[in-house]
Amino acid sequence: MSESQSFIQKLxxxxxxxAAGAIFQVATSSWNLAIPVVLFLIVGRCAFQTPETFSGPVxxxxxxxxxxxxxxxxxxxKIDQNDIRWRFRYAETGTEFRAGVPYWIFRIMPRLMPExxxxxxxxxxxxxxxxxxxxxxxxxxxxxxxxDSTLRIPFLNVRFNLKRVSVNxxxxxxxxxxxxxxxxRLIDGMPNHTANLQAFKRFYASAFQDPRxxxxxxxxxxxxALAEDEKPALTKKEQLIYRALVEVLRxxxxxxxxxxxxxxxxxGPGRIDPFNAVKFEVLKVPDDGTAPTLDFPAVWNxxxxxxxxxxxxxxxxxxxxxxxxxxxxxxxxxxxxxxHSVSKIGDWLDILPPPxxxxxxxxxxxxxxxxxxxxxRCAACHGLYDREKNRIDTxxxxxxxxxxxxxxxxxxxxxxxxxxxxxxxxxxxxEHGLWPRDAFRGSTNGYLCGPLDGIWARAPYLHNGSVxxxxxxxxxxxxxxxxxxxxxxxxxxLNMGWVHTDSARKDNGLPLFEYDTSLVGNSxxxxxxxxxxxxxxxxxxxxxxxx
Amino acid sequence: xxxxxxTAIAFAAAMLAASLVVSxxxxxxxxxxxxxxxxxxxxxLSLMQGFRNFNNDPAVVPQPPPNSAKGAPKIPPPDPVALxxxxxxxVQDVMxxxxxxARGSALRYSNDPNELAHMVEYIDAGDLVVVAVSHAKxxxxxxxxxxxxxxxxxxxxxxxxxxxxxxxxFNTKTFADYVGRFFMTLEAxxxxxxxxxxxxxxxxxxxxxxxxxxxxxxxxxxxxxxxxGVRAAVASQAExxxxxxxxxxxxxxxxxGSEPPTSAPVxxxxxAGLAPSIQLQQAASALDQPELGIGWEGSYIIGRFCAYRGSxxxxxPPISGGQLALAVSLWCxxxxxxxxxxxxxxxxxxxxxxxxxxxGNELKGKKVSSDGGGSxxxxxxxxxxGAGPVSGPFxxxxxx
Numbered sequence: 001m002s003e004s005q006s007f008i009q010k011l012x013x014x015x016x017x018x019a020a021g022a023i024f025q026v027a028t029s030s031w032n033l034a035i036p037v038v039l040f041l042i043v044g045r046c047a048f049q050t051p052e053t054f055s056g057p058v059x060x061x062x063x064x065x066x067x068x069x070x071x072x073x074x075x076x077x078k079i080d081q082n083d084i085r086w087r088f089r090y091a092e093t094g095t096e097f098r099a100g101v102p103y104w105i106f107r108i109m110p111r112l113m114p115e116x117x118x119x120x121x122x123x124x125x126x127x128x129x130x131x132x133x134x135x136x137x138x139x140x141x142x143x144x145x146x147x148d149s150t151l152r153i154p155f156l157n158v159r160f161n162l163k164r165v166s167v168n169x170x171x172x173x174x175x176x177x178x179x180x181x182x183x184x185r186l187i188d189g190m191p192n193h194t195a196n197l198q199a200f201k202r203f204y205a206s207a208f209q210d211p212r213x214x215x216x217x218x219x220x221x222x223x224x225a226l227a228e229d230e231k232p233a234l235t236k237k238e239q240l241i242y243r244a245l246v247e248v249l250r251x252x253x254x255x256x257x258x259x260x261x262x263x264x265x266x267x268g269p270g271r272i273d274p275f276n277a278v279k280f281e282v283l284k285v286p287d288d289g290t291a292p293t294l295d296f297p298a299v300w301n302x303x304x305x306x307x308x309x310x311x312x313x314x315x316x317x318x319x320x321x322x323x324x325x326x327x328x329x330x331x332x333x334x335x336x337x338x339x340h341s342v343s344k345i346g347d348w349l350d351i352l353p354p355p356x357x358x359x360x361x362x363x364x365x366x367x368x369x370x371x372x373x374x375x376x377r378c379a380a381c382h383g384l385y386d387r388e389k390n391r392i393d394t395x396x397x398x399x400x401x402x403x404x405x406x407x408x409x410x411x412x413x414x415x416x417x418x419x420x421x422x423x424x425x426x427x428x429x430x431e432h433g434l435w436p437r438d439a440f441r442g443s444t445n446g447y448l449c450g451p452l453d454g455i456w457a458r459a460p461y462l463h464n465g466s467v468x469x470x471x472x473x474x475x476x477x478x479x480x481x482x483x484x485x486x487x488x489x490x491x492x493x494l495n496m497g498w499v500h501t502d503s504a505r506k507d508n509g510l511p512l513f514e515y516d517t518s519l520v521g522n523s524x525x526x527x528x529x530x531x532x533x534x535x536x537x538x539x540x541x542x543x544x545x546x547x
Numbered sequence: 548x549x550x551x552x553x554t555a556i557a558f559a560a561a562m563l564a565a566s567l568v569v570s571x572x573x574x575x576x577x578x579x580x581x582x583x584x585x586x587x588x589x590x591x592l593s594l595m596q597g598f599r600n601f602n603n604d605p606a607v608v609p610q611p612p613p614n615s616a617k618g619a620p621k622i623p624p625p626d627p628v629a630l631x632x633x634x635x636x637x638v639q640d641v642m643x644x645x646x647x648x649a650r651g652s653a654l655r656y657s658n659d660p661n662e663l664a665h666m667v668e669y670i671d672a673g674d675l676v677v678v679a680v681s682h683a684k685x686x687x688x689x690x691x692x693x694x695x696x697x698x699x700x701x702x703x704x705x706x707x708x709x710x711x712x713x714x715x716x717f718n719t720k721t722f723a724d725y726v727g728r729f730f731m732t733l734e735a736x737x738x739x740x741x742x743x744x745x746x747x748x749x750x751x752x753x754x755x756x757x758x759x760x761x762x763x764x765x766x767x768x769x770x771x772x773x774x775x776g777v778r779a780a781v782a783s784q785a786e787x788x789x790x791x792x793x794x795x796x797x798x799x800x801x802x803x804g805s806e807p808p809t810s811a812p813v814x815x816x817x818x819a820g821l822a823p824s825i826q827l828q829q830a831a832s833a834l835d836q837p838e839l840g841i842g843w844e845g846s847y848i849i850g851r852f853c854a855y856r857g858s859x860x861x862x863x864p865p866i867s868g869g870q871l872a873l874a875v876s877l878w879c880x881x882x883x884x885x886x887x888x889x890x891x892x893x894x895x896x897x898x899x900x901x902x903x904x905x906x907g908n909e910l911k912g913k914k915v916s917s918d919g920g921g922s923x924x925x926x927x928x929x930x931x932x933g934a935g936p937v938s939g940p941f942x943x944x945x946x947x
Contacts, residue, residue: 055849
């Protein structure tokens, strides 16, 4: 350090010293209580004169006319925002603060970089249209929430009036199927097996570094979009703000975000690697090379009576860890997680029953035969689910909710969450008041034996989604397909899974993702409970359709 | 659990959490301003001034003029500025002595003596004498060998005296004797003064936080009593808040082998524990329950203001001036009550919460036994954790 720098540092230190001393003197003087009294009079007067300012969150309003030009959600009827299904599908969860994309930038990306979207829109990533139950039209596709971003410091919410697009609960856990009549259905709690969140995240990480993503281009594209909506163009102030925003986003380098994904096989639609995302991006743990990509789970019946432990490796039984951890894993920060809303959603998911099998009902005789086979071959681990009462009978299931360390399925998932990682995650959550200090346990060295409620809707199978349907799962592992296509919403009722042989969707022509079981983390081996006899296997499948 | 007990537990938990927030803020302020080290500095200054006063040093104590009549005004010390510089030199040398610093700090702040001095928050009499002897020996070029005993011929450093010839009393032996005799009193005085100022700071910060965050304890109590959902949510956090308090350094003394007398108050000592900023975050998060009424958004008084002015987006039935005056009075009383209750301190609320939790558990135990020996598991419920074979592929206990 040079002499002048050292002198300046000493001067700063001395000034800070004097200031600190003065503050302490004032704070401990005999008239110090005048300070809160004066503060009370000022704050009280403001609260009395403008109570509307105090009745909502503190709002940082950039006063951008383009924010008023953001297309609205057009309701199909009366919307009750206390309807928990509305909250699950459309409310923000707090991921928007760190990971939300400003709406107008989100809007113009397909026109700035059309080849990244296959010449389409966000349906390229599996974010497609809503079903019209709540809204006739929405400004963002399903699975994404549009909201201002809010910092939720205890007792002080600070809202920034800049609409941003982010993934919410429905992004991972509201799935779609196309039924026999060709009608599209969306089901709450079902894995969103057609959405490719990794591709979406990767796109933005690289798009922000693309030379086309520069201030002039962005402003021009936004003006074009505004003109299409018959709204005024950006003002000079807005142009400056968006240019500055572009520079900020360009600073979001891939190394900071998704570069760790490059050394691992692609996830494909319906799969995600949330624990590594948290480990490397949030906890800053060094990359351990694991590839624990897993299938989005179904999230119905989460109550402890049915699921005492959560996640494929049974690493927690704390509901706040489960709920808030999900938000953190998809881009939330501790002070942005919308705990109140996410907790309410969590409470609802505790009791949400699984969807009924929507296709032709199975033959009752086959179902009865399948039940007997299930009792002898499967119930010891999976329990007996009673759909009518929505409860599980585990009286003959000694292995239910136990960790199976010899099931032989791909080990990357349990290897990725050792005790050290659990400790780091516990520390993070405990320090930020998110979950208890012993919420997570690591090194379970296996996978949880869980219930099969709504199993028909949870394809593909095994924790990494490596087996396309239940029929294949109940064959010897070496007979299972080595490669298949993922992301097709058309259902194969015979084999109980999504159609996996087409390379493109029939409904909209979207190319599908080819899953390769030879890649690390993608193994389809394990769970060698084979039912070799075709008739018996068909009977078990018939029974499973009733769950 | 009886609603009253649950309300009491929830209220005590909320007050404990609020106290922890206040305490965390105080620790952050003390840490930012390095006030503990300032306390040590003040004590050392007092000590040096006392040492020179005690030895009737003419540079410090006003002297009577020579051959003067009785009652004639005394001659003041010659150079107060030089005196002050000398005293500061003493404090600086002691506070930056490497023997009191961690190696990392000494290296990091080697160019910034002020910052280095702020690392020291405590010194004892023996160490002070050793540091003085070490500096005295360094001044005359004597090596720092095993012989660190103070001696009359080993003078304290010139820079600690200031301008002029160092008088005979200004040596390590006299200094050591003075320290041995008066250090405990000076230290205790400084500690009491520091504690008093910290208490003042705590009350001030508590009052500021009560105002800034609209912490109305009367409304809080009312909400907890009337709203069973909020009450249960806060009461369920009670153990966690007590845990945060324990990790922050609040603990009961060890009562090994003896039953504490039931009438004796719970004595809590504060020790080093959770970092203040983490304590703050956790306590604040524990209190951040929706509908609890803490904060401004959705608070009772804002609702009343909105009703009076009719200016808020959520429609509310209008109220009269008299009703508003009553609401404001209750609000002011609630804020004042919060300040008073927070001034009891975290140890008080911790002890109260622990006692209420014990009472609640006792009552719960009595209720369960009067219901007929415990509840049976619901049909179809999963096995309790740990059920099933503990060997083989299935286990609840993770390895490693």
